[in-house]
Amino acid sequence: xxxVSQHPSxxxxxxxxxxxxxxxxxxxxxxxxFWYRQFPKQSLMLMxxxxxxxxxxxxxxxxxxxxxxxxxxxxxxxxxxxSAHPEDSSFYICSATGGVFxxxxxxxxxxxxxxx
Amino acid sequence: xxxxxxxLPTLSVQEGDNSIINCAYSNSASDYFIWYKxxxxxxxxxxxxxxxxxxxxxxxxxxxxxNKTVKHLSLQIAATQPGDSAVYFCAEKGNSSxxxxxxxxxxxxxx
Numbered sequence: 001x002x003x004v005s006q007h008p009s010x011x012x013x014x015x016x017x018x019x020x021x022x023x024x025x026x027x028x029x030x031x032x033x034f035w036y037r038q039f040p041k042q043s044l045m046l047m048x049x050x051x052x053x054x055x056x057x058x059x060x061x062x063x064x065x066x067x068x069x070x071x072x073x074x075x076x077x078x079x080x081x082x083s084a085h086p087e088d089s090s091f092y093i094c095s096a097t098g099g100v101f102x103x104x105x106x107x108x109x110x111x112x113x114x115x116x
Numbered sequence: 117x118x119x120x121x122x123x124l125p126t127l128s129v130q131e132g133d134n135s136i137i138n139c140a141y142s143n144s145a146s147d148y149f150i151w152y153k154x155x156x157x158x159x160x161x162x163x164x165x166x167x168x169x170x171x172x173x174x175x176x177x178x179x180x181x182x183n184k185t186v187k188h189l190s191l192q193i194a195a196t197q198p199g200d201s202a203v204y205f206c207a208e209k210g211n212s213s214x215x216x217x218x219x220x221x222x223x224x225x226x227x
Contacts, residue, residue, distance in 0.1 A: 004159075006159075032213060034214070034215075041123060041124050043205060043217045043218065043219050043220050044160065044205070045217075046214055046215070046216075049213065049214060091157075093159050093160070097213065103148070105215060106162075107152075107159035107160045107161070108159050109158055109159045110157070110158060110159045112157070
């Protein structure tokens with residue numbers, strides 16, 4: 001299968017700061033990337049769908065001005081959590097699909113965000 | 117924000133037993149289903165998938181059963197090993213490209 005990486009793997013920040021998380025497809029061109037959030041002992045909740053070169057589509061209840069998504073190239077999408085607060089502390093996971101892997105989503109290893 | 121006090125359904129088995137993890141899905145229009153394994157602090161890992169035109173699919177030590185009549189999916193793991201301990205999620209996909217994940221089941225395998 002294809003490989004998706006995320007950076008950083010974990011980040012701790014102060015309340016009010018912004019944090020950027022990168023998601024990269026390492027060996028295929030990802031026309032679509034997805035961002036999920038997962039709280040402890042809960043399932044993955046889709047936040048937004050990002051298509052390369054266009055604006056992201058956000059799920060209901062997800063603030064697009066707070067969670068900025070950029071998918072400027074076929075191998076990179078970024079999620080910026082702006083003005084982070086403790087309630088934004090979560091595990092953020094991206095997945096990617098595209099090319100010969102059009103019907104499959106490959107998941108990154110996740111980023112643990114802790115906001116103090 | 118985070119919710120406290122939530123507990124994942126847990127299945128505890130002995131090493132060597134067969135495990136069956138169940139999932140009820142919600143959308144009768146879903147036509148593609150996937151089982152994922154998630155170890156602590158990691159992203160989901162693909163295990164096996166099945167399309168709605170099938171009712172059974174087998175992989176290495178794993179079998180997925182689909183019952184569309186009652187919208188039920190199950191994952192059977194044969195000869196469960198301690199390395200199988202993880203949280204297992206089913207996911208469904210309909211006409212859109214997005215996946216909807218089930219609540220998850222924690223599998224604990226004791227030696």
